[in-house]
Amino acid sequence: DAGITQSPRHKVTETGTPVTLRCHQTENHRYMYWYRQDPGHGLRLIHYSYGVKDTDKGEVSDGYSVSRSKTEDFLLTLESATSSQTSVYFCAISGTGLGNTIYFGEGSWLTVV
Amino acid sequence: GIQVEQSPPDLILQEGANSTLRCNFSDSVNNLQWFHQNPWGQLINLFYIPSGTKQNGRLSATTVATERYSLLYISSSQTTDSGVYFCANAAGNKLTFGGGTRVLVKP
Numbered sequence: 070d071a072g073i074t075q076s077p078r079h080k081v082t083e084t085g086t087p088v089t090l091r092c093h094q095t096e097n098h099r100y101m102y103w104y105r106q107d108p109g110h111g112l113r114l115i116h117y118s119y120g121v122k123d124t125d126k127g128e129v130s131d132g133y134s135v136s137r138s139k140t141e142d143f144l145l146t147l148e149s150a151t152s153s154q155t156s157v158y159f160c161a162i163s164g165t166g167l168g169n170t171i172y173f174g175e176g177s178w179l180t181v182v
Numbered sequence: 183g184i185q186v187e188q189s190p191p192d193l194i195l196q197e198g199a200n201s202t203l204r205c206n207f208s209d210s211v212n213n214l215q216w217f218h219q220n221p222w223g224q225l226i227n228l229f230y231i232p233s234g235t236k237q238n239g240r241l242s243a244t245t246v247a248t249e250r251y252s253l254l255y256i257s258s259s260q261t262t263d264s265g266v267y268f269c270a271n272a273a274g275n276k277l278t279f280g281g282g283t284r285v286l287v288k289p
Contacts, residue, residue: 102277112268112279127276159225171215171277173225 072096073174075160081180088147090177092160094140101143102161102171103127103135112159118143150181184209184273188280195259195287203254203283205269211247213272216254219282220265228254228267259287 072095082088092101102117104127114127116135124135132154134146147154160174185208195201205214216228229236229243231252236243240260245252256263266282 111281112270114276157223169213170227170230172227173217176223176225 073160073162073172075174075177077177079178081182082150084151084181085149088150090145090158092143092174094162096162097140098162098164100163103145104159105156106159107156152181155181184271184278186271186278186280188269188283190283193283193285197259197261197287197289199259200257203267205252205280207250207271211245211250211271214245214252215270216243217268218265261287261289263287
């Protein structure tokens, strides 16, 4: 199994509060991704990183920011959580971008009330 | 953007049966991957298969890039094969997922 740890695994938060999800990898992979999974929408890319301090937006980036100050950590921040951001969030890693196998973390279940 | 369609959307199998899942693409197939999401939500990479055929135990996959489709074969299905199977195709830095095939293997 790829060494990917997401935290927290489960969180309930109130509307308007900031939330940070952490993805930690031990594989020294260059590429890291944040996806959200929702019924009827499948998996959608939020943001990705192609190196330390190198990030870019995905298809559903509004309301989210990311940071990558170290190779092993990729943080996803919901600046002001809304109910529409209730979802399951998956981190993924890949050694050479999408031209190689991509591995997913176990997911973080976030509920915004 | 590229469209990814999976069929069938749902599949019920008796343990021991064989089955084929299909993934069709509206555009060029690049860096195609198959994933299994188990009932606990964990996403496992099954195959990275941009073209050709690969086998891993009871599972095998074939991608025909020129015809824009990929197939996942499950042989001698087991209850642990239950879950949702996704295919995904890469274009640029974006991995586009199909809607999935939900598989239930009954004992």
